[in-house]
Amino acid sequence: MRHIISLLMENEAGALSRVAGLFSARGYNIESLTVAPTEDETLSRMTIVTRGSDDVIEQITKQLNKLIDVVKVVDLSEAGHIERELMLVKVRAEDGLREEMKRMSDIFRGRIIDVTDKTYTIELTGAGHKLDAFLEALDKGAILETVRTGASGIGRGDRILKS
Amino acid sequence: MELTGAEIVVRCLAEEGVEFVFGYPGGAVLNIYDEIFKQDKFKHVLVRHEQAAAHAADGYARATGRTGVALVTSGPGATNAVTGIATAYMDSIPLVVISGQVPTPAIGMDAFQEVDMVGITRPCVKHNFLVKDVKDIAETIRKAFYIASTGRPGPVVVDIPKDVTQHKAEFSYPKSVKMRSYNPVTKGHPGQVKRAVQMLLEAKRPMLYTGGGVVLSNAAEELTQFARLLGFPVTSTLMGLGGYPAGDPQFTGMLGMHGTYEANMAMQHCDVLVAIGARFDDRVIGNPEHFFQDGRRIIHIDIDPASIAKRVKVDVPIVGSVKEVLAEMVKLVRAGKERPDPAALKTWWTQIELWRSRDCMKYDRDSSLIKPQYVIEKMHEITRGEAYVTSDVGQHQMWAAQYYKFDQPRHWINSGGLGTMGFGLPAAMGVQFAHPEATVACITGEGSIQMNIQELATCKQFNLPLKVILLNNRYLGMVRQWQEFFYGNRYSESYMDALPDFVKLAESYGHVGMRIEQPGDVEGALKEAFALKERLVFMNFITDQTENVYPMIPAGKGLNEMILV
Ligand SMILES: Cc1ncc(C[n+]2csc(CCOP(=O)(O)OP(=O)(O)O)c2C)c(N)n1
Numbered sequence: 053m054r055h056i057i058s059l060l061m062e063n064e065a066g067a068l069s070r071v072a073g074l075f076s077a078r079g080y081n082i083e084s085l086t087v088a089p090t091e092d093e094t095l096s097r098m099t100i101v102t103r104g105s106d107d108v109i110e111q112i113t114k115q116l117n118k119l120i121d122v123v124k125v126v127d128l129s130e131a132g133h134i135e136r137e138l139m140l141v142k143v144r145a146e147d148g149l150r151e152e153m154k155r156m157s158d159i160f161r162g163r164i165i166d167v168t169d170k171t172y173t174i175e176l177t178g179a180g181h182k183l184d185a186f187l188e189a190l191d192k193g194a195i196l197e198t199v200r201t202g203a204s205g206i207g208r209g210d211r212i213l214k215s
Numbered sequence: 216m217e218l219t220g221a222e223i224v225v226r227c228l229a230e231e232g233v234e235f236v237f238g239y240p241g242g243a244v245l246n247i248y249d250e251i252f253k254q255d256k257f258k259h260v261l262v263r264h265e266q267a268a269a270h271a272a273d274g275y276a277r278a279t280g281r282t283g284v285a286l287v288t289s290g291p292g293a294t295n296a297v298t299g300i301a302t303a304y305m306d307s308i309p310l311v312v313i314s315g316q317v318p319t320p321a322i323g324m325d326a327f328q329e330v331d332m333v334g335i336t337r338p339c340v341k342h343n344f345l346v347k348d349v350k351d352i353a354e355t356i357r358k359a360f361y362i363a364s365t366g367r368p369g370p371v372v373v374d375i376p377k378d379v380t381q382h383k384a385e386f387s388y389p390k391s392v393k394m395r396s397y398n399p400v401t402k403g404h405p406g407q408v409k410r411a412v413q414m415l416l417e418a419k420r421p422m423l424y425t426g427g428g429v430v431l432s433n434a435a436e437e438l439t440q441f442a443r444l445l446g447f448p449v450t451s452t453l454m455g456l457g458g459y460p461a462g463d464p465q466f467t468g469m470l471g472m473h474g475t476y477e478a479n480m481a482m483q484h485c486d487v488l489v490a491i492g493a494r495f496d497d498r499v500i501g502n503p504e505h506f507f508q509d510g511r512r513i514i515h516i517d518i519d520p521a522s523i524a525k526r527v528k529v530d531v532p533i534v535g536s537v538k539e540v541l542a543e544m545v546k547l548v549r550a551g552k553e554r555p556d557p558a559a560l561k562t563w564w565t566q567i568e569l570w571r572s573r574d575c576m577k578y579d580r581d582s583s584l585i586k587p588q589y590v591i592e593k594m595h596e597i598t599r600g601e602a603y604v605t606s607d608v609g610q611h612q613m614w615a616a617q618y619y620k621f622d623q624p625r626h627w628i629n630s631g632g633l634g635t636m637g638f639g640l641p642a643a644m645g646v647q648f649a650h651p652e653a654t655v656a657c658i659t660g661e662g663s664i665q666m667n668i669q670e671l672a673t674c675k676q677f678n679l680p681l682k683v684i685l686l687n688n689r690y691l692g693m694v695r696q697w698q699e700f701f702y703g704n705r706y707s708e709s710y711m712d713a714l715p716d717f718v719k720l721a722e723s724y725g726h727v728g729m730r731i732e733q734p735g736d737v738e739g740a741l742k743e744a745f746a747l748k749e750r751l752v753f754m755n756f757i758t759d760q761t762e763n764v765y766p767m768i769p770a771g772k773g774l775n776e777m778i779l780v
Pocket of ligand 1: 346525529608609611612634635637659660661662663664686688690691692693
């Protein structure tokens with residue numbers, strides 16, 4: 053099962069490598085990992101998307117909790133949550149494709165943020181599967197480059213992750 | 216007044232009440248060594264290899280429960296210490312290892328003797344720090360000791376660049392530490408503890424499976440009370456030996472790969488199993504799938520939540536210090552009237568005694584060759600079971616665990632988790648420093664002892680009257696045994712050729728050497744050696760080369776698939 057694990061950690065040098073090292077040393081899978089400081093600059097927040105059986109996910113959260121720099125860990129997938137990822141896609145936008153690309157971007161609520169006479173760069177935000185769907189809907193030959201941030205997640209309502 | 220970083224380091228160690236620092240100097244730590252020269256709060260022990268510094272600090276920690284301290288220079292000094300750090304990590308031993316680092320402006324420049332110590336040790340420490348500012352030294356060292364010694368203990372590395380030891384700052388040692396990210400629990404959840412006690416009282420075939428956590432949390436007394444109150448059988452892992460008196464009839468011996476028949480069978484056939492500071496590792500339960508063919512309910516007490524439900528599913532998990540949880544359980548049982556069903560318990564004990572009557576630990580006592588088991592038995596007798604015994608890794612380690620019946624905790628000191636050959640001698644030094652009056656013996660093999668034999672010089676310098684018991688079978692015996700059992704007697708590279716004359720070697724280091732070849736001489740030699748209270752005696756026992764460790768559960772098999780003699 054796919055899980056989204058969110059954690060708060062001390063914003064210290066090397067903290068990220070402790071998490072990355074834990075995943076590789078114990079053979080856990082990482083689909084994506086994002087990290088950035090929070091409004092409290094002493095803390096970083098990380099979102100990790102991983103896959104594993106319930107036993108493995110339990111071990112992952114326990115092992116993460118065991119890291120001395122980690123302040124809090126939640127498995128967001130356990131309850132209501134929102135997941136967003138940002139993607140930038142550079143596509144061919146010549147001749148016949150120009151209209152087509154604009155239309156596709158509109159359908160998926162993307163925004164064209166850079167335009168040349170040959171290309172568009174489209175910005176798209178959403179859950180991972182929506183971004184996948186957009187890429188699938190495009191003509192493969194038209195895609196020049198994609199870059200994705202990996203998922204960020206947050207709990208719904210009053211489900212709050214604080215130190 | 217402002218102090219230099221080096222002065223601060225030394226003051227911090229004094230504030231922590233450190234008695235011994237095991238170390239080896241070098242460029243990056245020269246400032247610290249200069250301050251060590253000027254102080255008299257702690258003693259510095261100059262080892263002959265940095266691996267030994269870490270092992271000696273580790274032996275000191277295991278024998279006392281206090282945090283061991285090692286100090287090494289950057290680069291090769293630091294990497295030499297890594298095996299010792301990993302050894303401590305695997306067995307949850309509290310260590311603080313201070314390593315020198317190249318000056319901060321040189322970091323990342325591939326400077327002379329630069330190595331990313333924080334990076335290298337990350338997977339084998341509880342935590343590590345690189346101190347970049349002299350103002351952070353005191354707080355970092357305070358945290359290092361706190362982290363190393365609380366919760367599930369472990370080694371902490373503090374890497375200090377040379378320029379930071381020169382810079383100056385005001386010194387004040389923090390009285391306490393508070394870390395929002397680290398708050399180990401000690402008390403078990405009361406509801407869970409109650410459930411566990413209820414389950415135990417209803418058990419028909421209970422078993423107490425105890426591990427290193429009992430020793431680490433100083434819970435031997437609580438465990439003994441608990442086991443006696445309920446009358447349950449007890450087994451112990453290699454790491455837990457001494458946590459429950461081996462001479463007690465309720466003790467069924469060690470379990471696992473080289474455990475007793477009765478302990479392993481009881482483990483497999485019990486209906487309620489209480490794991491106490493133990494972690495169901497592969498050398499203990501073998502293959503978890505086999506282990507689960509027979510249903511049983513499991514209560515697991517451990518301070519580390521990540522150790523619970525890692526390899527086996529658990530019915531009642533209790534996160535907490537083994538000591539506190541056991542004390543709580545004893546209180547609960549005493550407060551109630553209910554006791555386990557005596558008839559069921561009697562039937563269970565009859566079964567266990569039947570298994571015990573297999574006498575799985577017998578060996579040929581009439582051999583014309585020295586049997587290693589016999590040496591350990593005699594040694595147990597002559598030291599009245601009171602010695603601190605360290606060991607290296609191999610067959611001799613298993614025989615020591617099986618035949619030296621440990622009645623007290625912290626007396627059996629070995630590398631269980633990492634299985635580090637070369638651990639025994641330096642660890643014994645640490646133990647002897649901690650307990651100068653005690654009898655300390657190192658049981659070793661001719662392979663293992665050569666991995667840190669240079670420490671005989673340290674022993675001479677500090678007059679450590681260790682007794683080195685070398686069970687010399689001219690083979691990397693444990694390797695040879697596996698090759699005999701599983702590789703068609705193809706003894707690939709397991710013969711130890713070109714051995715030195717150990718008697719001369721010991722003598723050249725200034726110690727007493729003995730060579731014992733006849734079974735009839737074993738007892739007399741041991742008596743003579745242990746009577747030499749002031750000297751290190753190196754005893755080279757020429758043992759039966761063909762002897763194997765029994766019983767044995769082949770790797771990956773179930774607990775009931777033992778090879779017996
Ligand atoms: C540093 C290290 N290298 C290799 C091993 C693998 N190993 C485990 S036991 C053993 C043989 C040990 O031989 P010896 O010290 O002579 O003891 P014996 O088994 O003969 O009692 C070896 C090589 C190890 N445990 N540690």
